[in-house]
Amino acid sequence: MSNLLEVHQIHSFYGKAQALHGLSIEVKKGEVVSLIGRNGVGKSTTLKSIMGLVNVEKGDIFFEGHRLNDTAPCEILSKYKISYVPEERRILSTLTVKENLLLGELSISKTDRKNRSWNLDRVYELFPILKEYQNKKGTHLSGGEQQMLAIGRGLMGDPKILLLDEPCEGLAPIIVQELTKAIEHLYHDGITIILVEQSLRLSKVLSHRQYILNKGETVYLGKGSELFDNEELVQQYLSV
């Protein structure tokens, strides 16, 4: 099967500071691929590079065969249907939960709205608490609920691929469990996802394949069980 997304040897920069040094990943349709690695290795920068939010000076990003380099972030969202749920969630405090969700569908054209697979009802089914709190202001929710809202808003864009940056970070175990269930649900639904995840255990449960990143490069590609059995790799690239 051909790749939905191909990131080929990209070099990404923040001003003069280089964050990615020839990083490559590939994602097929229906796959959940996770990016793991220690702090600062370039996981978030990889997602931002795909979204056109950082400067990719060398290398190529192809989505469904189209080269995305130099495409504006809003076009990446609306034309290519790539949704990004950033680490910091960016929930709008003056809007209600429902209004925050509806923001997610602004990128979809009227004609596409008729045939989309995600809508409010489906998001509420995935995260019932959002329906219950639909008229509450976004920031009156707990951290975990805000994360659900951010994922829900991403899904409202009816994405062909969803980029999730550390959705479980800093959340209580019970909320992590709930989020894990929801992501598992998306996994079984055949949604294509790139998941940034610090926990090797979670990334194993939630993804088909895993890339280990180190110093702005991909250093290993494998499946969870192989990684678990490879203590040397875990020691070298993952343990703190």
Ligand SMILES: Nc1ncnc2c1ncn2[C@@H]1O[C@H](COP(=O)(O)OP(=O)(O)OP(=O)(O)O)[C@@H](O)[C@H]1O
């Ligand atoms: N806005 C920025 N300006 C300058 N340098 C940055 C910026 N954001 C990240 N960097 C640098 O780019 C490199 C990669 O950072 P990135 O945020 O992609 O790492 P990460 O793997 O997501 O880390 P974490 O696990 O802490 O989220 C790091 O050296 C970081 O200091």
Ligand SMILES: [Mg+2]
């Ligand atoms: Mg990060």
